[in-house]
Amino acid sequence: MSGGDIASIFQGAAVTITLSLIGILIGLPIGLGLALLRWANVPVIARIVAVYVSMLRATPLVTLLLLLFFALPNIGIPINPISAAITALVMNTSAFNCEVWRAALMNFPKDQYEAAQSVGMRASLRFRRIVLPQILRVSLPGLVNEMSLLIKVTPVLAVVGVVDITRAAVRIGAETYDPLPPFLVAIALYAPIVFALVALQRWIERRQSAAEAAA
Amino acid sequence: MIHDFGIVWTERALxxxxxxxTTILSVLAxxxxxxxxxxxxxxLMSKHLAVSGTARVFVDGMRCVPFLLFAYIVYYGLPSLGLRWDNWTSGLFALIVYNTAYMAETLRGAWVAQPREPIEAGVAFGxxxxxxxxxxxxxxxxLSAGPVIGNQTIQIIKDSAFLTIIALPELTHAASSIQSRHYVPFAAFITAVFLYWGLCLVVEAGVNSVGRLAEARR
Incomplete structure (x- = not known):
């Protein structure tokens, strides 16, 4: 394995990180939107969201990705590997985020909401000032956990030809007939990223339980 | 579109x-x-630092490695070390070893949360x-870890789909071959999605009945 090979795995790392970040940034608000639709019990739509989330949570990312990549062009929507990858990641992570947000919304104390209503806050202000700051704090560990899960499923994107860490490592392994070293380099790249997120989640949980104990 | 599903229906055996x-792999794993x-x-809970430290490194290590990469290493990487397995052995081995770490961590959490008294009473009774x-x-x-074990089982079902990359003939692989043989991507993969959904709903129903049992026995 040459220096150039290692450099190409690092280029793959840039792709993995970029796609993960895009997935996280788009998936977070969509998950919140889906959770709000269910929370507000919008007729029909809330049911549809519930079924959609239940189905997506049960679908392996690789199956979803193959579905998008092969079926969309078939019905006339051209799609390249990168946009298929981003769509699949966003659909997958937003379903999980929806459940995290929804759990926080369901535990949100109703009296605070009613108090805000009684002092005449509009719905948007109520949500921004009263609800969001509090559910954000409650959901944070779950959301960070979902981010680490998201990064752990990104190697699947290699299946449709996205050149991420895993695909770069597989290619070098096939060229050099010695797959173990590039795989070990790949692990050395994934592990710290995921570990940082896991450590962040533990730190947030510890800090929150310490704050609760002090209160 | 109906015609496409007709093609999938003729390939139902596959x-x-x-x-x-997928079911066999997931249940065994x-x-x-x-x-x-x-x-x-x-x-993990041992008082000997060497024992608990080693277990901790294994569990945290597995939790930081993507499953797909781990499956690649078992299938393509281990032969460099002289271990050459077929795709079934490699796939099952990867699923089991990887999820053992998650199961152990789950059980540790449930174990720590158990009340001490019954255990001490049991010790006192000899x-x-x-x-x-x-x-x-x-x-x-x-009973208390039931729901989390159920979640992990769903995770195993979804992880098993990754094994399509080592040509293990599971559900996603079957859908892929139908799509490449007849070019009916939507029908083939959406059918697979529904079958995965069905499997997960069965697991959830099982977890719920265990939960009701736990509630009744409390």
């Missing part, structure tokens, strides 16, 4: 054998990783270690 393989998780949990574990610790532990 799809059903994929579903059967879930049972084995649960049992191995049980063996590993005491090591239960042997094995009997204490089987009669006093295990039943409430399984």
């Amino acid at each position: 799809l059903l054998s994929g579903l059967a393989n 879930a049972i084995a990783s649960l049992l191995l998780g049980f063996a590993l949990t005491p090591a 239960f042997s270690d094995l009997k204490l574990f089987r009669r006093i610790i295990l039943p409430p532990l399984l």
Whole structure:
């Protein structure tokens, strides 16, 4: 394995990180939107969201990705590997985020909401000032956990030809007939990223339980 | 579109054998990783630093590695070390080892949350270690950890789909071959999605009935 090979795995790392970040940034608000639709019990739509989330949570990312990549062009929507990858990641992570947000919304104390209503806050202000700051704090560990899960499923994107860490490592392994070293380099790249997120989640949980104990 | 589903219907034998393989893989992996998780949990909580440290490194290590990469290493990387397995052995081995770490961590959490009194009462009554574990610790532990074990089983079902990359003939692989043979991507993969959904709903129903049992026995 040459220096150039290692450099190409690092280029793959840039792709993995970029796609993960895009997935996280788009998936977070969509998950919140889906959770709000269910929370507000919008007729029909809330049911549809519930079924959609239940189905997506049960679908392996690789199956979803193959579905998008092969079926969309078939019905006339051209799609390249990168946009298929981003769509699949966003659909997958937003379903999980929806459940995290929804759990926080369901535990949100109703009296605070009613108090805000009684002092005449509009719905948007109520949500921004009263609800969001509090559910954000409650959901944070779950959301960070979902981010680490998201990064752990990104190697699947290699299946449709996205050149991420895993695909770069597989290619070098096939060229050099010695797959173990590039795989070990790949692990050395994934592990710290995921570990940082896991450590962040533990730190947030510890800090929150310490704050609760002090209160 | 209806015609496409007709094609998938004529290939139902392939799809059903994929579903059967996914189910077999997931059930075997879930049972084995649960049992191995049980063996590993005491090591995680051991007072000997060397034992608990080693177990901790394994569990945290697995939690930081993507499953797909791990499956690649087992299938393509281990032959460099002289271990050459077929795709079934490699796939099952990867699923079991990977999920053992998650099961052990789950069980540790449930174990720590168990009340101390029944265990101390059991010790006071002179239960042997094995009997204490089987009669006093295990039943409430399984009941309280039921939902998380169910979630992990769903995770195993989804992980098994990754094994399509090592050409293991499971459900996603079956859908892929139908799509490449007849070019009916939507019908083939959406059918697979519904079958996965069905599998997960079965697991959830099982978890709920265990939950009701736990509620009734409390």
